[in-house]
Amino acid sequence: MITLEFKLKGKLAQYRIVDDMIRTAQFVRNKALRYWIDNEGVKLSDLYxxxxxxxxxxxxxxxLNSMARQASAERAIFAIGRFFANCKAKKPGKKGYPQFKKHTRCVEYKTTGWKLSADKRSLTFIDGFAAGTFKLVGSRDLHFYAPTEIKRVRVVRRADGYYVQFCISVERTEEAVPTGKSIGIDVGLNHFYTDSNGNTAPNPRYLRKSEKALKRAQKRVSRKKKGSKNRKKAINRLGKKHLKVGRQRKDFAVKTALCVVKSSDFVAYEDLQVRNMVKNHKLAKSISDAAWDQFAQWLQYFGKVYGKTVIAVAPVYTSQDCSACGNAVKKSLSVRTHVCSCGAVLDRDHNAALNILAKGLKQAGIVLNTVGHTEINAWGQTDLYSLVVTSASKPTG
Known part of the structure; x- marks a missing residue:
């Protein structure tokens, strides 16, 4: 499944109709949730x-189109299922009990209620709201895909306009040239990441760089009278600034992950629990700004697209253990150099990246053993790669 996004270009009256469509989808979702709360043993078919x-x-x-109403009900059942999954897994903290939505920003159609033009450059909504025809603005080309492959059409309202996302049922695969290289990645705040070869990527800190402008925009919002048009305009300007920061962060994560995956056949990274790490209020903003979770998700995605092995390993003791001898060397966060009695002296993050690579190779060796390969030297990159490149056609991550 891939998603192609375009900006919707239409008239102001059409945008107001889209707002009505979004509010209706929110109403249906909330009513479906209320029906689940009031009745025991409700299934998706009952919500339909x-x-x-x-x-x-x-x-x-x-x-609203019948399938669009069903898609809104599916959102409610998805929230319900996630809540029960968190309870079953005994997830610490709040389990995410489904809440009623107040500020929904999207409406989702399935295979009906919309129609593409013959040149696939415009989109028409043909349900009861009759929002009309919108021009599609974007660099992607829909001519490569048949209309039957489009399974979802999602309209999203953002601070800078309205967008449409086409969810297409195709598997993306790319040809990759084997490099024979393996890499371990340790993410951090001083550097965005340090790999097992000692190379580093700078931390862009997009939120920190835009913080002054965001504070000024927030002050302008607070000074406007509540409910006034000027306040709405100020809120929209603030939203655009936050949107820019989010787009910068995503662009960096995508390009960095793509570079890492294309340059290596085997990638091991830390499976960090960012949700727990941001409880440290001194580091929460910097950790959120780094977007490690987003980077990890794109590593996994590109690993599947390019047929590379991407493995998440537990971060336990990766910073404390010596990568040369394995002995534990206790150190606080302020200590940035790893010094061991065996004579190993190297950067703290570089040492952690080497440990992450070793754990990843060992984990991959165990996985390969289960499919018939025995006596794999998990610490030897060359022996492992002769097996990974030839037998692991699908990523294990």
Whole structure:
């Protein structure tokens, strides 16, 4: 499944209709959640039936395409399922009990309620709201995909306009030239990451760089009268600045992950629990700004696309253990140099990256053993790669 995004270009009246569509989708989702709360043992099929009931009960809800109403109900059942999954897994802290939405920003259609033009440069909504035809603005080309491959059409409202996302049921694969290289990655705050070869990538700190402008924009919002048009304009300007920071962060994560995956056949990285790490209020903003989770997700994605092995390893003792002899060398966060009695002296993050690589190779060796390979030297990169390149056609991560 891939997603192609375009900006919707239309008239102001059309955008107001899209807002009505989004509010209706939010209403259907909240009503479905309320039905689940009030009735025991509710299934998705029951929520589908309630969508039809809502369409008959509320005229304006019936304007929304039937499959769009079903997609909104699916969002409710997804939140419910996630809550029960967290409870079953005994996830620490809050389990994410489903909440009613107040500020939904998207509406999702399935295979009906919309129509692409013959040249696939415009999109028309043909349900009861009749939002009309929008021009698609973007660099991607939909001509490569048949209309039957488009399984979802999602309209998203952002601070700088309205966008449409086409969810296409195809598997993306790219040809990759084997490099025979393995790499371990330790993410940090001084450097975005340090690899097992000692190379580093700078931490861009996009939020920190934009913090002054964000504070000024926030002050302008607080000075405006609540409910006024000027306040809405100030909120929109603030939203655009936050949107820019988020896009910069995503762009950096995508390009960095792609570079890492294409330059190595085997990538091991830390499986960090960022949700727990941000409880440290002194480092929470810097950790969130680094977006390690987003970087890890793109590593996994590109690993599957390029057929590379990407493995997440537990970060336990990766910074404390010596990569040369294995002895534990206790050190606080302020100590940035690893010094061991065996004579090993190197940067703290470089030492951690070497340990991460060793753990990843060992973990990969165990995985390969389960499919028939025995006596694998998990610490020897050359022996492992002769097996990974030839037999691991699908990433294990």
């Amino acid at each position: 039936k309630q969508c039809a009931v809502m369409a008959r009960e509320f005229e304006w809800a019936g304007k």
